[in-house]
Amino acid sequence: MGTPEFAVASLDALVAGNFNIAAVITAPDKPKGRGQKLIPSPVKKAALSHQIPVLQPTNLKDPGFLKELKALQADLQIVVAFRMLPEAVWAMPPLGTFNLHASLLPQYRGAAPINWTIINGEQETGVTTFFLKHEIDTGPLIFQEKEPIHPNDDAGSLYSRLMQKGAELVVKTAHAIAAGNYSEQVQMYSGTVKTAPKIYKETCEINWDQPREKIRDFIRGLSPYPGAWTTHSGKNFKIFKAEIPTEKTSDEPSIGTWKTDEKSFVYVNAQDGWISILELQPEGKRRMTIGEFLRGNTIKNSTED
Numbered sequence: 214m215g216t217p218e219f220a221v222a223s224l225d226a227l228v229a230g231n232f233n234i235a236a237v238i239t240a241p242d243k244p245k246g247r248g249q250k251l252i253p254s255p256v257k258k259a260a261l262s263h264q265i266p267v268l269q270p271t272n273l274k275d276p277g278f279l280k281e282l283k284a285l286q287a288d289l290q291i292v293v294a295f296r297m298l299p300e301a302v303w304a305m306p307p308l309g310t311f312n313l314h315a316s317l318l319p320q321y322r323g324a325a326p327i328n329w330t331i332i333n334g335e336q337e338t339g340v341t342t343f344f345l346k347h348e349i350d351t352g353p354l355i356f357q358e359k360e361p362i363h364p365n366d367d368a369g370s371l372y373s374r375l376m377q378k379g380a381e382l383v384v385k386t387a388h389a390i391a392a393g394n395y396s397e398q399v400q401m402y403s404g405t406v407k408t409a410p411k412i413y414k415e416t417c418e419i420n421w422d423q424p425r426e427k428i429r430d431f432i433r434g435l436s437p438y439p440g441a442w443t444t445h446s447g448k449n450f451k452i453f454k455a456e457i458p459t460e461k462t463s464d465e466p467s468i469g470t471w472k473t474d475e476k477s478f479v480y481v482n483a484q485d486g487w488i489s490i491l492e493l494q495p496e497g498k499r500r501m502t503i504g505e506f507l508r509g510n511t512i513k514n515s516t517e518d
Contacts, residue, residue, distance in 0.1 A: 220293035222380035322350035323409035332434030353397035454492035
């Protein structure tokens with residue numbers, strides 16, 4: 214059970230591992246583009262390429278869907294980036310239903326763990342498999358694998374590594390469950406549990422009145438998608454990459470001031486000094502480096518509106 218690209222790697226790994234996949238459950242096709250043509254999910258495309266039957270329920274409690282699911286007589290259900298399941302679904306198979314989550318649970322429960330671990334400046338994350346229970350992301354742990362977060366990682370690079378590491382863990386977990394060679398661990402923690410709530414457009418606006426390192430983490434945690442954004446001179450910009458300049462400057466303008474030589478750099482002043490914008494996307498245009506942007510656009514040296 215899965216929908217986005219992140220789940221495709223796990224499906225492919227299970228196929229390569231010669232598991233008998235009775236069916237794939239994924240989201241209904243969605244209209245996209247000007248023609249509103251129905252587009253299948255990445256998982257559906259992968260399933261069809263492997264000639265695996267596909268179910269696309271709109272309602273997971275629908276009696277017709279539950280009847281179809283039961284008829285598959287699956288021993289085990291595997292969930293990777295799908296949606297919350299009702300008990301009638303996750304409790305159906307005799308060996309249970311396990312989920313792959315892209316964090317070291319219990320930390321970063323929620324919809325966007327990869328983004329939030331980087332936004333919060335973490336240096337380590339990982340992947341977890343656990344059995345589904347009533348409360349989301351709270352079931353007993355099966356396996357975990359750690360993954361370092363490098364200083365120049367963004368959400369895209371970390372996503373790619375966790376997708377592959379997660380696929381390997383899914384196969385390991387499925388083999389262990391089939392052999393009965395595993396133990397369940399209750400999720401234990403002390404101190405603060407950080408969450409990973411769904412990200413909305415409002416979440417992505419950059420607050421320049423923060424330390425530069427925190428702003429840089431925020432930008433890379435939202436890059437390449439959905440993209441941190443800001444406004445300047447009445448225009449919106451998505452910012453995909455930034456760094457802290459090595460050179461020191463004597464000027465101390467107000468927070469949110471923009472400065473450029475109109476050839477090679479654009480700086481924005483944060484709480485503790487300048488931050489250099491390296492890649493951005495002006496509203497209605499493509500993503501570009503700051504050099505590409507300055508060759509075709511002008512930008513004002515002024516405070517943010």
